Amino acid sequence: MAEKIPKPVSKRLVSYYMCLERLIDEGVEVVSSEELAKRLDLKASQIRKDLSYFGEFGKRGVGYNVEHLYNAIGEILGVKKEWKLVVVGAGNIGRAIANYAVMREKGFRIVGIFDNDPSKIGKEVAPGLIVKDVSDLERFVREEGAEIGVIAVPADHAQGVAERLEKCGILGILNFAPVKIKVSVPVENIDITAALRVLTFEIVRRSR
Amino acid sequence: MAEKIPKPVSKRLVSYYMCLERLIDEGVEVVSSEELAKRLDLKASQIRKDLSYFGEFGKRGVGYNVEHLYNAIGEILGVKKEWKLVVVGAGNIGRAIANYAVMREKGFRIVGIFDNDPSKIGKEVAPGLIVKDVSDLERFVREEGAEIGVIAVPADHAQGVAERLEKCGILGILNFAPVKIKVSVPVENIDITAALRVLTFEIVRRSR
Numbered sequence: 001m002a003e004k005i006p007k008p009v010s011k012r013l014v015s016y017y018m019c020l021e022r023l024i025d026e027g028v029e030v031v032s033s034e035e036l037a038k039r040l041d042l043k044a045s046q047i048r049k050d051l052s053y054f055g056e057f058g059k060r061g062v063g064y065n066v067e068h069l070y071n072a073i074g075e076i077l078g079v080k081k082e083w084k085l086v087v088v089g090a091g092n093i094g095r096a097i098a099n100y101a102v103m104r105e106k107g108f109r110i111v112g113i114f115d116n117d118p119s120k121i122g123k124e125v126a127p128g129l130i131v132k133d134v135s136d137l138e139r140f141v142r143e144e145g146a147e148i149g150v151i152a153v154p155a156d157h158a159q160g161v162a163e164r165l166e167k168c169g170i171l172g173i174l175n176f177a178p179v180k181i182k183v184s185v186p187v188e189n190i191d192i193t194a195a196l197r198v199l200t201f202e203i204v205r206r207s208r
Numbered sequence: 209m210a211e212k213i214p215k216p217v218s219k220r221l222v223s224y225y226m227c228l229e230r231l232i233d234e235g236v237e238v239v240s241s242e243e244l245a246k247r248l249d250l251k252a253s254q255i256r257k258d259l260s261y262f263g264e265f266g267k268r269g270v271g272y273n274v275e276h277l278y279n280a281i282g283e284i285l286g287v288k289k290e291w292k293l294v295v296v297g298a299g300n301i302g303r304a305i306a307n308y309a310v311m312r313e314k315g316f317r318i319v320g321i322f323d324n325d326p327s328k329i330g331k332e333v334a335p336g337l338i339v340k341d342v343s344d345l346e347r348f349v350r351e352e353g354a355e356i357g358v359i360a361v362p363a364d365h366a367q368g369v370a371e372r373l374e375k376c377g378i379l380g381i382l383n384f385a386p387v388k389i390k391v392s393v394p395v396e397n398i399d400i401t402a403a404l405r406v407l408t409f410e411i412v413r414r415s416r
Contacts, residue, residue: 018386018405022363022387039388076409077405078409078413092303092308096301100400108401148411172407174400174404178310180248187407188404190398190400193226193311194219195382196382197225197226199380200287201222207379
């Protein structure tokens with residue numbers, strides 16, 4: 001079933017999951033598709049349709065049991081206790097990621113951070129996390145069983161790092177470098193400058 | 209014309225723009241839609257269709273003049289010499305943004321960074337950038353003519369900060385807090401945990 005889910009649906013599933021997480025924190029037990037729609041700025045009909053991919057979770061006129069739906073979507077998403085991440089690049093972005101507590105809370109644990117700059121290697125950049133020489137990357141990934149690689153190196157090094165990560169068995173890549181990388185494992189890109197370009201385009205468009 | 213461009217097209221326009229920027233750096237003068245497609249992992253027909261929104265830029269069998277297309281898309285996107293940004297939140301993400309050289313190179317200049325934590329206020333977190341008390345945010349934005357607000361505060365403070373930014377005249381918001389914010393100005397979200405959830409969903413899906 002999960003094989004057929006289109007990308008926009010999987011992105012929305014993630015947003016439902018995160019919204020339900022907040023609802024649980026707020027002590028909410030039952031939620032309607034209308035309330036979810038309001039919180040997520042989507043149409044209720046869209047939400048009902050998406051969730052119908054996975055069978056019926058809601059009761060008409062009553063709503064969805066928050067915890068049940070949360071667990072069901074979590075299972076679909078393959079949420080597990082812990083994913084092990086390595087960060088390549090100990091510059092500003094790499095260090096920020098290494099210190100980003102929210103990730104840890106959500107089950108994404110940084111097990112190693114790497115750089116090729118001798119002035120950075122050996123420095124502790126987050127509690128318990130000392131920058132290692134990137135020449136040690138492959139051995140470390142294999143020994144630690146790291147699953148996700150975070151690329152936080154300059155654009156012209158990103159493809160090379162991605163290929164090294166792929167070869168040593170990394171299952172997926174989160175790429176902060178402002179460049180498209182080509183590997184056979186899944187990649188998610190976070191491009192801050194691109195987001196700013198989309199934002200300013202929207203600003204200019206509204207002012208016209 | 210620009211008013212009618214759908215969001216996915218505007219995102220692709222941004223990616224064309226950034227790709228053309230790299231081509232200029234590489235000294236490439238003419239590019240075919242096929243070469244652009246290869247670099248961006250899109251279909252050449254898609255690219256030709258997108259660019260046809262803005263009139264004919266390419267010559268059949270020759271390709272696009274890189275610099276001309278770059279400037280034309282830049283004009284559509286409202287690229288200008290400099291946008292002034294304020295960052296709210298001087299934690300790990302806020303400080304990383306303040307130090308992110310690529311943004312400055314692309315015309316996004318951080319003019320101020322704010323926090324409510326007395327232990328952070330007064331500290332220099334990037335060259336020439338001293339953390340200011342967030343109580344001074346509105347006055348500063350108005351006086352400096354800042355146009356973009358970057359939200360790098362915890363999720364439960366994001367909506368409040370967004371409303372303050374909107375009221376003092378900010379034109380758009382880049383939001384790093386893992387929560388949907390509701391304001392009338394355009395917002396672009398960068399949600400690292402959500403990207404990791406989409407990535408791990410794809411990893412799990414492929415392993416099934």
